[in-house]
Amino acid sequence: MISVVIPARNAENTLAATLSSLVPSAVDGIVRQVIVVDGGSSDRTADIAEMAGADVVVSTPGRGGQLAQGAALARFPWLLFLNADTALESGWERIATAFMRRVDRGEQQQAAGAFAFRIDDRGIASRTATRAS
Numbered sequence: 395m396i397s398v399v400i401p402a403r404n405a406e407n408t409l410a411a412t413l414s415s416l417v418p419s420a421v422d423g424i425v426r427q428v429i430v431v432d433g434g435s436s437d438r439t440a441d442i443a444e445m446a447g448a449d450v451v452v453s454t455p456g457r458g459g460q461l462a463q464g465a466a467l468a469r470f471p472w473l474l475f476l477n478a479d480t481a482l483e484s485g486w487e488r489i490a491t492a493f494m495r496r497v498d499r500g501e502q503q504q505a506a507g508a509f510a511f512r513i514d515d516r517g518i519a520s521r522t523a524t525r526a527s
Contacts, residue, residue, distance in 0.1 A: 396425050396472045399464030401457050403433040405478035406442055413446040415481040424487050426470050431460040
């Protein structure tokens with residue numbers, strides 16, 4: 395159902411938690427593909443993604459290009475773009491599945507969706523980003 399696209403660069407400290415947050419939805423068959431688009435990491439980002447079973451693609455740095463490259467490789471009709479430092483909370487898949495079903499049944503027009511998020515960091519930049527979402 396869902397292909398997840400994760401642009402990453404030097405994300406070895408956060409990527410495992412991001413990928414782990416997808417496991418329950420993969421077991422349930424909701425997430426069918428995870429694509430990590432590595433924008434030239436000099437750490438173990440690609441190794442971590444490969445060990446987790448993700449499709450790893452090497453790209454030039456640049457979030458927009460990485461997202462486009464990952465989307466072009468997606469095998470499933472629904473896309474979830476996820477930052478490499480974002481762990482989805484338990485239950486996100488129920489919200490996403492309900493949305494996809496409404497669209498598939500014609501009860502709702504196709505649209506982009508977004509999840510509210512909270513950053514586990516007390517720095518000013520993180521608080522500003524959370525407030526802006």
